[in-house]
Amino acid sequence: MSVNLEVKGTLARLLATEDLLVEHKNVSTASFNVQSRVLTLPRWEKASNNVFNLLIAHEVAHALFTPNEDWRKKTKVPQGFVNVTEDVRIEVLMKKKYVGLPKTFFRGYHELHDQDFFGIADEDVAAMNIADRVNLHFKIGNFIKVPFTSSEMVVVDQCAAAVTFDDALAAAEALYALHEQQKEEQKQTGDEDASSSPEGTEEPQGKDGGEGEEPEEGPSDSEGESSEGGSPQEEDGESDEQGESMESRDDEIGGGDTAGNLTDNVSTMENFNENLEDMATTNTYNQPLYLTYPSFSAAKYIASNKEIHEYINSSFERQREFFYNTNPENADYFIKTLFGGYDKNFNEFKRNIQSEVNYMVKEFECRKSASAYSRSSTSRTGVLDCTKLHTYKYNEDIFKKVTTLPEGKNHGLVFVLDWSGSMCHILEDTIKQLLSIVMFCDKVNIPFEVYAFTNEWNRDNANYYTNSDIPNELVVGDEFSMMNILTSTVNRKELLRQMETIFMIASSYTTRGGNIVPSRVGLSGTPLNEALITLRKILPDFQQRNNVEKAHVMVLTDGEASWTRYTTEIESYDGQTKISVGRLGHQNGYLRNRVTGTVRKIDKEKLCGVTSTILEDLRFEFPQTTFTGFRILEKRGGWFVRQAVGYDDAQIAKWKKEKTIALTNAGYNKYYIVDSDTVQESAEFDVDEGATKAKIKSAFSKSLKSKKNNKKVLSDFISLIA
Incomplete structure (x- = not known):
């Protein structure tokens, strides 16, 4: 679909409520220079209008709300975790600033989810680390079910409530601390399983509740719900009827053998950025010159x-x-x-x-x-015109007139x-x-x-x-x-x-x-x-x-x-x-x-x-x-x-x-x-004599x-x- 880049540049300036310098260049990622106020956007020529609007709104949100400071001096949290919480913060603020943007984000992320931009088609969402699940929850949570435990929901709510950049850093620290805790729990569970299984003895497989059992990952159903423990995840209503609480699933989400080995990488963010780079035109030949x-x-x-x-x-x-x-x-x-x-x-x-x-x-x-004369206006003065008095029997217009020339x-x-x-x-x-x-x-x-x-x-x-x-x-x-x-x-x-x-x-x-x-x-x-x-x-x-x-x-x-x-x-x-x-x-x-x-x-x-x-x-x-x-x-x-x-x-x-x-x-x-x-x-009529x-x-x-x-x-x- 052909997108008018000039119109999109105007959209970015309007959203930013300032005369930003918007440049569409053959680059892989967007950037914003805080000093010169230049917003550089990739030429996302493969993006639809909805996706383009989403990406512009997201980048303008960074320009408006992300401060120009070195946050690494404040915290040692990996950048991927800070990126997740900061994305949540700026998008929430942007949606509050412009009441029409939630629909733009909804449509844009819907298309990106359909194209599997986050790379989760063959993944068990419940087995992902907490940062990945928070990222998915706030971006495509309308289209897939992302499970959280009660302790995880505390951090999720903290991310959603972040207003300042320091709030986002605090949420990132809490997110990373929970991630480290789950990694440690996973390691301990793995050590216990290894010590309880004698060397050379086969572990029982395929039996419910068996010690050392590794639940199978079931395919996602049509509602986008993931499977846990080898059985399909039940809908919310059914879970409530059975009285299943968030705490009862603590061991099944984000930890243990079910999740595999947890890492500090935010794979959904990495997949998204890689797919976004593929969408942009990066050919440096005939680079746009502003x-x-x-x-x-x-x-x-x-x-x-x-x-x-x-x-x-x-x-x-x-x-x-x-x-x-x-x-x-x-x-x-x-x-x-x-x-x-x-x-x-x-x-x-x-x-x-x-x-x-x-x-x-x-x-x-x-x-x-x-x-x-064409711009003149004529009006009556209310004063009798003596030269017209003799016509009073058949003429009502016996007053003097004045013509005004602008x-x-x-x-x-x-x-x-x-x-x-x-x-x-x-x-x-x-x-x-x-x-x-x-x-x-x-x-x-x-x-x-x-x-x-x-x-x-x-x-x-x-x-x-x-x-x-x-x-x-x-x-x-x-x-x-x-x-x-x-x-x-x-x-x-x-x-x-x-x-x-x-x-x-x-x-x-x-x-x-x-x-x-x-x-x-x-x-x-x-x-x-x-x-x-x-x-x-x-x-x-x-x-x-x-x-x-x-x-x-x-x-x-x-x-x-x-x-x-x-x-x-x-x-x-x-x-x-x-x-x-x-x-x-x-x-x-x-x-x-x-x-x-x-x-x-x-x-x-x-x-x-x-x-x-x-x-x-x-x-x-x-x-x-x-x-x-x-x-x-x-x-x-x-x-x-x-x-x-x-x-x-x-x-x-x-x-x-x-x-x-x-x-x-x-x-x-x-x-x-x-x-x-x-x-x-010469316009003169001039001829020689004779x-x-x-x-x-x-x-x-x-x-x-x-x-x-x-x-x-x-x-x-x-x-x-x-």
Whole structure:
């Protein structure tokens, strides 16, 4: 039977009434780390739902009630006896804590008894030692009859009454003392039998009451009752009628020759554990890996807006000084040619983008008004409307009305920009799209922050090892940074200057003729997953600082994330255990969030598996935030679209026609895939003088198509935030 391990993990946390860390691993036995509060459960894939629930309830009971102490300093009782009395104690306490659990224990132990988990099918229960019988009595006593003498019942009652762990130890000591007493009695009986039988003389067999007789073990009847002394054990009612007392059977239970040789082993507990190990999956290949988020401060990875632009401006100034120092005669020409060209292009871009920005503003205001109207309420005021008094004969509604418009939520945008080397050919066009949205936000007073994720800003801090002493944590390297390249916290004049600076840097990658990019803001790898992890710190701060109720995150990238790293325990050459860094590849991974208490399987078969899992977790942790992705697809990237849409012919045909498609299966609320050629297409109607009618028609159609595609994406974007 297939069991949902995630649901069982949630059950364990609910039973424990705390946010336990539950890990299902390929181990033979369950364990609980009291310090880290990690409950490790075997993957009992052969267990039924009833048995799984029983085992979880039992292990959670240990987590709740068994203290973390070395009890061997208090008593010399064998561990098997302590295990028996402690199991009795915690299960009794668990059943009292949750009134529905007795039925769970009943069903689970019933199935385990039917499968002979305790290994008693061919055994005489009455001949077992006292610890085995106590273990059976409290676990499967509903299904078999376990006999006890009156002196044994005193210890049984003591086990049942144990409340604290010290009570369980005291019960274990009493249990072991009784066991030792029965062993001694058995030894004495054996010595007496040996001395009363002359050597070489055959002992009489098969006669009732004969001296030295060894009673046969009769088979158990259908009621689960064992046989003693060669005759079937009578039912309780018949025993009462005959007046048989518990004392009259003292010599027949748990001692004498009937029981054989008593040992200190609790065989029923050993059999149960062995069968439980057989039920668990212990194959260490592809062992489940439970990962958690690292603990860090946002300031460690965020390069402030002021710091970024001060560095860029000083770098530009040094470049100008270089021209004056090396070639003073032509310095003005070179500076004007290099920087002046970018200034001209940016001013032209601002003029051309105004129509697009105005369209977004108009669309935003329309949708906002429609949304407000749909939530408005109209009510009468009780004051006469003088303009309607003349209609009093045929109109009852002659009172003034008031329309109440509820206040809308405050919105804010956080942009996450891919600053990787593969973006160089389309970075300028991507920045143009970004700046148009930034200008829109500035015009309608929506707070925003733009972060570019990179490994270059702090490249000197690169460390491919780890200083962490916690295993199984996702790693955000010291070289990683979120560069805050644009922000709404500066005034409009400063914002335009910063926009021009970013435009210049992006354009320099396209022109190639004069790369003016300062080294620390150069393009790098694609630490997308690290950027998403840092959003867990950035978003709460952004919402609090700007009084934002609903935030929107827009991620602009052209590819998948780089390898995700995590800390792992390894054994070094000297036998010492240390923390190292591994890559998250094809492992059977799970992502655990201590804030929300969720555990998510990292589905490697899913589109961008690790990234999708982190995004789904972010959406759950920040339910008032929408996450929108823009994947700018490189040339010959049709394979990605086919894979993303699950080879759906209709979706593929739509992509080929529109070169834009929106998905909802990649972790984002919406994931737009846009062809890079579409991003680079100009929406301006521009033809050469003297162009033929065919060229004019072609240019006009191309302009309309580009505008149509842009407006479709922009309309979808506006619908998210209006």
